[in-house]
Amino acid sequence: MAKVNWKSAKYESEKGFWANFPSLCKGCGLCIEKCPVKCISWSEDLGVYGTPRVEADMQKCIVCGICQMVCPDCAIRVEKNK
Template sequence: MTDKALTFEGVKGKFTIFPGMCKGCGLCIEKCPVKIIEWSKALGVYGTPAVEVNDADKCIACNMCQLVCPDCAIVIEKVGTKAK
């Protein structure tokens, strides 16, 4: 298990996963509209597989994975947006 955040940068957003918080429920994999999230070889907090991104450039930064994650293990930051 790794406690380090894994960041994947794509064209539309920056995708950060916290494997130490991921319990491996798979909701993010199920809900991703572009199917870029897959199981990782790294184990999460319960000894189950965490998740990773297979092609960050295909991420549309819709935030669906972040919204459905019950453990707040995913953070999406859109690229090119201005803070208000």
């Protein structure tokens, strides 16, 4: 059984970082649906409502920020390196 992890999950690459905040993620899946490169998937950890939260594969992520824009709960933060 998966467990709730309340700490933010941060994924980094040379392009930037992607962070998920489990205390805000309700597991709606909009970010997975809208990601243009399909780098977001369900995590084994649970979010705030006991639903699966998401994680990013930074090898595929283009750090576009679309997931951050479509998240209705502000549970994702994306930042490009300069």
